[in-house]
Each structure stands twice: as C-alpha cells, then as structure tokens.
Amino acid sequence: MRIDVVSIFPEYLAALDLSLIGKARQDGLLDLNVHDLRDFTTDRHRTVDDTPYGGGAGMVMKAEPWAQALTSVADAEEAARPVLIVPSPAGAVFTQAMAYELAEEKHLVFACGRYEGIDERVLEWAGERFDVRPVSLGDYVLNGGEVAVLAMVEAIGRLVPGVVGNPESLVEESHSDGLLEYPVYTKPSSWRDRGVPDILLSGNHGKIAQWRRGQQLQRTAARRPDLLEKLDPTQLTKADKAT
Numbered sequence: 001m002r003i004d005v006v007s008i009f010p011e012y013l014a015a016l017d018l019s020l021i022g023k024a025r026q027d028g029l030l031d032l033n034v035h036d037l038r039d040f041t042t043d044r045h046r047t048v049d050d051t052p053y054g055g056g057a058g059m060v061m062k063a064e065p066w067a068q069a070l071t072s073v074a075d076a077e078e079a080a081r082p083v084l085i086v087p088s089p090a091g092a093v094f095t096q097a098m099a100y101e102l103a104e105e106k107h108l109v110f111a112c113g114r115y116e117g118i119d120e121r122v123l124e125w126a127g128e129r130f131d132v133r134p135v136s137l138g139d140y141v142l143n144g145g146e147v148a149v150l151a152m153v154e155a156i157g158r159l160v161p162g163v164v165g166n167p168e169s170l171v172e173e174s175h176s177d178g179l180l181e182y183p184v185y186t187k188p189s190s191w192r193d194r195g196v197p198d199i200l201l202s203g204n205h206g207k208i209a210q211w212r213r214g215q216q217l218q219r220t221a222a223r224r225p226d227l228l229e230k231l232d233p234t235q236l237t238k239a240d241k242a243t
C-alpha cells in the first residue's frame, strides 16, 4: 500500500518512522511519503492561506497549492483512483470497519488541513481524480488534521497483511467483533493484594473463553451500550443472551 500525507507541518508525522509502522516502512509493506504543502506554492513567502470570503475569524487554506500537491501525489502511483482522506470535524466518524475497508486500498492520500479548513472547491475539484472522504475521529476539534492522520495511519497500517507479526492478535481486540475487549492480566498472580480471576488460572479453555465473552458483553453494556444496539442479533449466542 502507498500512503501520501500532505501537511504544512511534515515533522508532525515523524512518529510514523517509529515502532510497527516504521518497521513496516522499512520492510516495504507500507510505502509512506510525507509532503510539505509549502513545496507546492509559487510565491516568495510560500503562502498557503488567506482570509475567508464572507468574513469571520481565522484563515482558509488556498486551493492552488492543494491542487498542485494532490496532482503530484496522484501521478506518483498507478492505482486507478486513490482515496483522498480529509480529516475534518465535519466528516464521517472513523471506525474499525472503515479501517478494515481502507486497509484494502492500493493508494491512500491524507490532506491535513489547518486554520479554518481547506477551500471547499479543492474537495469538489479532487472528486474528478480521487474518492474523496472527509473523516472525523469523533466529536471534538483539533488544531489540524495531523494528529488524526497519525491515528488513522496506525489503525489502517496495522491491518495490512504482514505488518502485525501475529495476525491472531487482531482477532480478539475491541471492535473486531462489535464488542469491547475483555480485561487482560499477567504475572504476578498477586499484585499489591490484588489477584487474578480464578477462571484464568484454571486451564479450562472453554470456560475461559466463556468468561471472556461475558466480560466483553458486560463492558460493552456498561461503557458503550450504543454498540450493543448496533449488533446484529445473529452475532449473539444463547449464552450471550443469558449473560
């Protein structure tokens, strides 16, 4: 998978050189490229913003530098129609299901907006060449898209085959089955007078699996009842319903 990120703060994305994503880049599993939007300006001051039409506080990102940058990254990859992800508080909420879907794509481009956002005409113009997706991390506002891109690249990148050493570890995690994950414990078995649930020390794998599933359902009901509402009833066993 090729990933391009365009930002006026490319150094913000340095964290993508580290850990799992960094190793995937070294191993050639992720071809990740970060670009400075200012490199696509033509004036001496490398201007990327201007005042908003209609007035109001703040500045808006100018269209032309974005058009130059997006054209450059689209031309860099043969993939038919790259997905252009634009982090925005006004976007569709990013979910694990979306991460799985995007992990199948050949070419992802992330446009990190700043200030009050990007001139809307850029997203309209980009629709000719890209599958344009405004995406939100949740109902809160950051100062720009870079932090959201770090989160999304990690969430998507770890699902690309070969990135995570043991694919099994992707199976039982929050949201993989529509539920929150169960609690986990490790040595010592007694820590500051706190023990480990006896069932986990029993060696009875069937009972352990049953206990873990019950924990998932209880946690989800307590912390994210909205997820239970969304569950397809066929995803719940008779034992689940008895929990």
Ligand SMILES: Nc1ccc2ncsc2c1
Residues within 6 Å of the ligand: 087, 088, 089, 112, 113, 114, 115, 116, 117, 136, 137, 140, 141, 142, 143, 144, 145, 148
């Ligand atoms: N450009 C921009 C500004 C704020 C913000 N908050 C979450 S994603 C995002 C993107």
